[in-house]
Amino acid sequence: MVNGRTPSVKDVARSAGVSLGTVSNVMNRPEVVSPATRERVERAMAELGFVRNESARQLRAGTSRTLAYVMLDGTNPFFHDVAQGIELAAEDADLSLFICNSNSRAEREEVHVDRLMQQRVQGILITPVNPEAGYLAEIARRGIPVVIVDRVGAGGVFCSVAVDDVLGGRIAVEHLAEQGHTRVAVVGGPDSIGQVRERVQGARQIWEELGLPPDDLIYLPTAALTVAEGRSAGERLAGIPARRRPTAAFCANDLLALGLLQQSIGAGLRVPEELAIVGFDDIEFAAAAAVPLTSVRQPRQELGRAAAQLVLDEATNPDHEHQQLTFVPELVARASTVVRSRGY
Amino acid sequence: MVNGRTPSVKDVARSAGVSLGTVSNVMNRPEVVSPATRERVERAMAELGFVRNESARQLRAGTSRTLAYVMLDGTNPFFHDVAQGIELAAEDADLSLFICNSNSRAEREEVHVDRLMQQRVQGILITPVNPEAGYLAEIARRGIPVVIVDRVGAGGVFCSVAVDDVLGGRIAVEHLAEQGHTRVAVVGGPDSIGQVRERVQGARQIWEELGLPPDDLIYLPTAALTVAEGRSAGERLAGIPARRRPTAAFCANDLLALGLLQQSIGAGLRVPEELAIVGFDDIEFAAAAAVPLTSVRQPRQELGRAAAQLVLDEATNPDHEHQQLTFVPELVARASTVVRSRGY
C-alpha cells in the first residue's frame, strides 16, 4: 500500500524499475516479457498488494468480463437452477455472472437492466415480467446481446430459450387421464404470466382431444405461484361437493403443487388414492416431498447453459443469427399420481 | 446511436450545443443548470440513446455503486433468503447487489472475491467456506469493508452477523427431551462446517445438563447438508436395532430433515409418533412439508439486512467500529414433533 492510496500500475512500475507498458504486458501478454523482468514485476505487485482496477481496464479495453441474469422470482428454486446453469457456462468462458432479481416487479426489472447497461455487461439474460415490453427490443437494437429465458421472445429480435409449455400441459393431463381420472382440476394463475396461460391451454387442448366433457376440467385460479396459494387452492377444492369434486389436480408449478399436497394430506386425504397431483418444473423439493411429486420436468440447468451459450455467441460471433430454442419437457411419474409405488 | 459507436457525453454535448461539463452537471447536480438547458440536454440524451458509462464514472469518481454477497451454497434456500434481505437493504441505499456463489469450494470463492476487489465494490458480504482463511483478513486490512455472514469472524478484524448456533442446538434437543424422548439421533456433517460443529455441540451440552446418558445421544454423520444425505441417514437410522433406535432426530439443517422425513414416511414410519424430527433454519419448505417440520428459526432476511447495514456503515462512517452481532434462534414447533397438532 502506498501512503493509503491503493497502488496503481504506476507504483508497480516505479517499484520494479520498468515502464508502465511493461507492467501491463506482464498482466496481459506475459509471453512477450523476459522472465527476469516478469519476475521482478510480479514481486513488486505482490509486495505492494496491487489489485488491477477493473473500471480502468474496461474503459480502455472497451470490453467487460461479466454476464448478467435478471431472474423473475427469487423465491422459486427453479430460477436458481437456471442461474446455476448460466454460472457454469460463464465459468467456462472465464466470465463473472451478475445475478439480479426483479421479484416480478416491472419497475425493479427496468432499474436492474438500466444499471447493467451502464456497466456495459457483455450480455443480458432475462426472464422478463413481460416479454413484450418494448424496452427489451430497444436494448437488443442497441447491439447488446439479450436472451430471453423461459419465454419465447417476441418478433425474433432476440434469442430465446424455453420449454414447450403447451406440450407440458398436455403431457401432464394426458398422464392423469391415463390413470383413469375423468374430473381434473387445473390450478394456476395469475393469467398475466405467459407460462401459466400456455400450460393451462395445453391441458385444455388434450382434454378436448381426448373427448372428455369440458366442464369436467375445472380451473382453479390462484393469485401467485406460491406454496401458500397452493394451500388455499386446496381449501377451495375441498369445498367442492364430493360428487363434482376432481380426483386429480394439475398445478402450474411445483410450489403450488407442494402447497396443495400439504393441505390435502393435512385434511386427511390420501394422495394419490383420493387426490392425484401433478406439478410443473420438477424442482428438487418435488422429489423430496413426503409423497414424492409427479412433475413435468424442465431441463433447468440445461436451459441456463444454452441461454448463456447463445448470448456468448451473439457477443462474439459476427454472423450470429437469432434462434428460438425450445426444449421438450418430460413427465416424471412419482408416487403422487401412481397408486402402487413401482420401485420408488 | 452515432455511427455505430455508443454515444458519449461528448456527443450529447455537441448535439445539445453545450459543453461537456454541463452534460455532467445535468446528471449529477441538476439544480445548478438552468431549466432551459437542462431540457435541451435531456432531449439530446433521449434522442441519441445515451447510456452513461459506469466504468468511466467509477474511475473518475473513485466510488462504486455496488455491494456483493458471496454465498456458500446456492442449492440451499436459506442463503437466498439472506440474499433477499441484503438486496432490500441495498435497494434502500440505492446500490446494486452482485451475488456470487462459491458452492462450498474455496478456490471458487477466492476467484470471486478477487474479481470483486478488482471491481472496487463498496463492500463484500460473505459466508466463507473457511472463516479463518487468512486472505479475508488481508482484504479487510486493505480497507475494503468485509462482513462475515452466518459465522463469527475470527480475531475481530471484521464485522459479523450470525445466529447463536450452540443455543440453537440446545433448544432443539431440549424441545425433544421435553416431549419425553430419551434416545435422540443427531444428524449432520461434515465436521468441517462450523455451523454443524456448534449445533452438535449445543445438543451435547444440554443433553449432559439434563443428566441423560451420553450413549443415548447418537451421532449420525453426513457428508453434506442435502436432502439426499438426509435420506441416507434415514436408512442408517432404520438399520439400528429397535431396542437401541432413537425415537427422535435433530438434523443440522432443514434439507437433511426433509430428506430424513421423506425416507421415514416412505418406509412406513409415523411422524412424529414413531420418529420425531427437528430441523434447523426454518426455510419456507419446512412449513410446507407434508408433515410440517419443527425447526430452529434463524431470522434469515434480518441477518442479511443487518449485515448490509454493517457493511454500509463501515464504508461510509469514518469512526465505524467492528461489531459481532449475534441473533437468538427460536424454536418453531410443528407437527413433526408434537403429537396432537395444537391449532396448527
Next chain:
DNA sequence: AACGTTGTTTGAAATGTTTCATAAGCTGTG
C-alpha cells in the same frame, strides 16, 4: 563493418467520465 533479424522495452495517446477553478452573463445598487 554493415546489415537484417529477433526479442524486449518504452512513451505517448486514448478511453468517458467528474471536478473545480475560472469566465461569462445578468441584475440591482451606490
Next chain:
DNA sequence: CACAGCTTATGAAACATTTCAAACAACGTT
C-alpha cells in the same frame, strides 16, 4: 457607470488502464 454579487456555463486536468508504433539491444550473417 462602475461594481459587487449571483447564477450558469466552460475547459482543462485527472482517474488507471491498454495499445501500438517506435526505439533499443544483442547477435549472427554476409
